[in-house]
Amino acid sequence: MDSIVEEGSIKIFGEKQEIVDRKMPVFYNQVMKLNRDISILLLSAFSKLHTARPSLRIADPLAGSGIRSLRFRKELEKGIIEKIYVNDLKPNYEKYLKKNIELNNLNQEDFIIHNEDANLFLTNSRGFDYIDIDPFGSPNPFLDSAIRALRSESILAVTATDTSALCGSYPGACKRKYWATPLRNHIMHEFGLRILIRKVQLVGLQYEKALIPIFSYAKDHYMRVFFLNTKSKKLCDEISKKHSFLILDENIYGPVWTGDLWDDNLIESMKREASILDKESLKFFALIAEESKIKEFGFYDIHKLAKNKLKGNLPKFEEIMNFLVSEGFKVSRTHFSPTGIKTDAPKELVEKVLLSK
Numbered sequence: 001m002d003s004i005v006e007e008g009s010i011k012i013f014g015e016k017q018e019i020v021d022r023k024m025p026v027f028y029n030q031v032m033k034l035n036r037d038i039s040i041l042l043l044s045a046f047s048k049l050h051t052a053r054p055s056l057r058i059a060d061p062l063a064g065s066g067i068r069s070l071r072f073r074k075e076l077e078k079g080i081i082e083k084i085y086v087n088d089l090k091p092n093y094e095k096y097l098k099k100n101i102e103l104n105n106l107n108q109e110d111f112i113i114h115n116e117d118a119n120l121f122l123t124n125s126r127g128f129d130y131i132d133i134d135p136f137g138s139p140n141p142f143l144d145s146a147i148r149a150l151r152s153e154s155i156l157a158v159t160a161t162d163t164s165a166l167c168g169s170y171p172g173a174c175k176r177k178y179w180a181t182p183l184r185n186h187i188m189h190e191f192g193l194r195i196l197i198r199k200v201q202l203v204g205l206q207y208e209k210a211l212i213p214i215f216s217y218a219k220d221h222y223m224r225v226f227f228l229n230t231k232s233k234k235l236c237d238e239i240s241k242k243h244s245f246l247i248l249d250e251n252i253y254g255p256v257w258t259g260d261l262w263d264d265n266l267i268e269s270m271k272r273e274a275s276i277l278d279k280e281s282l283k284f285f286a287l288i289a290e291e292s293k294i295k296e297f298g299f300y301d302i303h304k305l306a307k308n309k310l311k312g313n314l315p316k317f318e319e320i321m322n323f324l325v326s327e328g329f330k331v332s333r334t335h336f337s338p339t340g341i342k343t344d345a346p347k348e349l350v351e352k353v354l355l356s357k
Contacts, residue, residue: 004103007033008040010070012100028065035134035224036068037281039157040075042215042226043130044276045269046155047080055082056129059149061118061142063088066097068132073106075276085128087114087121119145127151134159138177143203147211152231156211158200161222166192183246183253186301189218189336191246194256194297196223198243201257210235214263215270217288217335228263262292290332291342299334299342306354315354317341323353 004011005028014028043056058081060069069086086097093115101108114121122131122145131146131154133139139158150156160166165173168184174192175181178199183191197213204211204227211227212235218224242259245252267289274282306314317333321341324331329345343350 005030007036007067008071009074009104010067011103012065012067012070013096013103014065028067031220032134032222034219034281034284035159035222036071037277038215038217038224038285039068039132040071041270041273041277041281041285042266043072043080043155044076045266045273047077048273049265049269050153053129053153055079057082057127057151058084059087059122059125059128059131060084061087061121061131061146062133062135063093063097064134066100068134069111070100070104070106073110074104081110083112084110085112085114085121085125087116087118089115089117118142122146122149125149129154130157131155132157136161138162138165140177140199143200147200147204147207147209147229150209150229152229154229155214156200156227156229157224158196158227159222159224160196163189163192163218163221163223166195166223168192180255181253183248186304186337186340187298189223190298190334191253191256193218193223193225193261194258195254197225197227197257197261198255200225200227201239201243204229205236205239208233208236210239212239212263213257213259213261214266215288216261217284219284219335258297260295262288264292267292284335287333287335291334294330294332294342294344296342296344299336299340300347300350301337301340302350302354303339305347305351320350320353324349 005014063069063086066086069084073084094113097113126149128149129151133142133146139160164170165177166182167188168182171182178195180195193216201211210230210232213225214228215226242257243255244258245254271289274285321331324343324345329343331341331343334340334342
């Protein structure tokens with residue numbers, strides 16, 4: 001492993017891998033760069049909103065190449081982080097990570113390195129302000145130990161790459177792993193994301209920990225949610241009230257989280273910090289920031305609506321959106337689908353603008 005790869009301000013020893021497998025040795029997954037970019041932006045923005053809180057104790061239990069933790073240390077402003085606890089079960093992991101810390105001229109004392117099972121690591125190292133669960137596949141095996149290791153008013157970041165289950169390709173697997181029936185239509189990615197959120201919340205409820213989504217998205221082959229954890233029986237009860245089924249075509253789907261996917265104050269803080277993103281990541285974040293203003297479950301697929309309604313050419317998205325705004329409604333493109341729009345306008349009005357062209 002003599003090659004050096006770069007991401008952000010960090011260099012590491014490793015090989016770029018676009019197709020990954022849990023049996024591989026330590027590797028660098030370039031597809032997840034945006035995942036890490038957003039994590040850095042969110043922590044930077046969160047620290048600006050909570051200036052009175054102490055520095056963060058960060059845990060990276062499934063660290064892989066360690067690129068996330070190294071970027072946290074180098075790219076986040078001084079004072080945000082107290083210590084970073086980095087763990088991976090791969091053989092000789094401590095030796096490998098120390099080489100990368102040295103390569104980037106970082107202080108070895110800023111990192112507490114572990115080389116053990118992720119659940120064992122979390123169980124033996126409680127009291128974290130930020131835990132990042134970014135596994136290969138489902139996050140399920142790590143949720144219990146991660147949630148128990150959280151301090152109050154802390155952040156849990158969860159990635160799921162088993163989107164085929166969450167999005168309905170394998171409904172049986174979704175029922176077994178996420179205790180919900182998935183939906184296989186144009187909103188399947190948003191629906192799957194909401195299934196994931198509810199599952200994480202259910203694990204937290206048993207410990208009276210309320211896990212509220214503050215930033216969520218689906219991208220490529222994965223789903224990603226950041227939760228704010230608060231120790232509160234009252235908030236736990238409120239969360240439970242927002243777990244609902246969806247009845248569609250005489251079939252029942254879910255249950256899912258029906259509350260907000262984003263926190264407005266955090267989004268505004270992230271906007272002020274967004275210059276740290278590269279062009280591609282900034283474009284993706286800007287789309288979500290616009291979409292987050294519309295507090296609606298689901299969205300309309302314009303191509304699907306037009307298929308049986310439209311005889312002529314499909315209007316441009318800008319024309320459709322401008323019409324809805326002129327009628328007093330909110331509207332945005334959605335990151336869940338290139339042919340979708342999220343709006344608080346009724347379906348009949350969206351269809352009206354299609355038929356008027």
